[in-house]
Amino acid sequence: MSAAPSGRHYDSLEVRDPGLREREQFARLADHIRHAKANTPYFARLLKDVDPAEVRDRAQLAGLPITRKSSLVELQKAEPPLGGLNAVAPGKLARVFQSPGPTYDAEGFGRDWWRTARAFFAAGFRAGDIIHNTFAYHFTPAGAMMEAGAHALGCAVFPAGGGQTELQVRAIADIRPIGYAGTPSFLKIILAMGRETGADLSSLKRALVAGEALPAALRAELSLSGIDIYQCYASADLGLIGYESEAREGFIVEEGLIVEIVRPGTGDPVVPGEVGEVVATLFASEYPLIRFATGDLSAVLPGTSPCGRTGLRLKGWMGRADQTTKVRGMFVHPAQIADVLRRHPEIKKARLVVDQDDGKDAMTLLIEGENSPAGLGEKIAATIQAVCKLRGGVAFVAPGSLANDGRVIEDKRKIT
Numbered sequence: 001m002s003a004a005p006s007g008r009h010y011d012s013l014e015v016r017d018p019g020l021r022e023r024e025q026f027a028r029l030a031d032h033i034r035h036a037k038a039n040t041p042y043f044a045r046l047l048k049d050v051d052p053a054e055v056r057d058r059a060q061l062a063g064l065p066i067t068r069k070s071s072l073v074e075l076q077k078a079e080p081p082l083g084g085l086n087a088v089a090p091g092k093l094a095r096v097f098q099s100p101g102p103t104y105d106a107e108g109f110g111r112d113w114w115r116t117a118r119a120f121f122a123a124g125f126r127a128g129d130i131i132h133n134t135f136a137y138h139f140t141p142a143g144a145m146m147e148a149g150a151h152a153l154g155c156a157v158f159p160a161g162g163g164q165t166e167l168q169v170r171a172i173a174d175i176r177p178i179g180y181a182g183t184p185s186f187l188k189i190i191l192a193m194g195r196e197t198g199a200d201l202s203s204l205k206r207a208l209v210a211g212e213a214l215p216a217a218l219r220a221e222l223s224l225s226g227i228d229i230y231q232c233y234a235s236a237d238l239g240l241i242g243y244e245s246e247a248r249e250g251f252i253v254e255e256g257l258i259v260e261i262v263r264p265g266t267g268d269p270v271v272p273g274e275v276g277e278v279v280a281t282l283f284a285s286e287y288p289l290i291r292f293a294t295g296d297l298s299a300v301l302p303g304t305s306p307c308g309r310t311g312l313r314l315k316g317w318m319g320r321a322d323q324t325t326k327v328r329g330m331f332v333h334p335a336q337i338a339d340v341l342r343r344h345p346e347i348k349k350a351r352l353v354v355d356q357d358d359g360k361d362a363m364t365l366l367i368e369g370e371n372s373p374a375g376l377g378e379k380i381a382a383t384i385q386a387v388c389k390l391r392g393g394v395a396f397v398a399p400g401s402l403a404n405d406g407r408v409i410e411d412k413r414k415i416t
Helices: 018-039 041-046 069-078 117-122 142-153 165-175 184-197 216-223 334-343 376-388
Strands: 095-099 103-107 130-133 156-159 179-182 206-209 228-235 239-243 251-253 257-262 276-282 292-298 325-327 330-332 350-357 360-368 393-397 409-411
Touching: 018 041, 018 257, 069 103, 069 292, 117 142, 117 228, 117 239, 130 142, 130 165, 142 156, 142 239, 165 184, 179 184, 184 206, 184 216, 184 360, 216 228, 228 251, 239 257, 239 276, 325 350, 334 350, 334 376, 360 376, 376 393
Parallel strands: 130 156, 130 179, 179 206, 206 228, 350 409, 360 393
Antiparallel strands: 095 103, 228 239, 239 251, 257 276, 276 292, 325 330, 350 360
């Protein structure tokens, strides 16, 4: 294991001349595409007419077809478990995870395979720190993803996972970790319980949060507890995509990716600064995603960060390009809502509304009609939790009150 990084930046890659970074990444890309075509059934088909040697810059990359995250469910049904996107047999991976949808996610072997150490370093974590990690360790990769980066940095981890707030508070008071990893809304819950019970949580000085939006008001509220809050942007497919530095001017794109912003529903790059869908090409040999459309909206910020890092910067998470929505760190897909409705044929029309309640994500299924027979609402709520793995409320509204606009999921959260 190499020595832990020191100084102001994680490594020299972060401060490369932007032109040099571009040349070095595209010099790798031809071999990466060649590898994907030779070793993955999916990309062998998708890129059969592509000459890897001809993909030398962003304009040529933009000519390659898009693979959409929203397509993974059907791709994986047709060719289980990973849709033929994996370049090694599933049994030669370190782990296979399941995310809501369900979709299956690959993890390869190697130190910090998800590359999250860079985000922890930028957030001020250093070797010898203890991190209280509340991301889930079961089914989904978030817990393992963050733990791997913390370990690569030389930090100890308390594997808290989600829930059991009283025990979480007790562990923080006893172990005295310096940092927190998890969603910002759960950190708020933990701090509130600490105040209620009189537990000493003052050891927490910094936090790396992800999985949901961080409004300015919530960041300010959490900072009142003496915690320096940093965000990162990651996904179960791509690992770390971007991270905040002390400049807090957007997300700096991680060095293991080429990121494009395209017009939603197309593969066409937008002009710099225009909002579009985040598309990433991942340099991972076991799972070589090429032009992978995340469904997230963002925009490129001009210039480079005052912190000295020279990577491309994304403005931040600005919503979803499709109706798939992230709630409390978990994706909720229109197909899941359709499944709920199929299980309750008495529902004629419905829409899932996602909002925030006291800084926490909340979702409610609005149903046209009446709560009859008795107990129907409770049964539907139980189905929502079974299908989506998240609690959701149910509210009955007047017939004809839901707009005839084809929407299944409406996200009313304010991204500020």
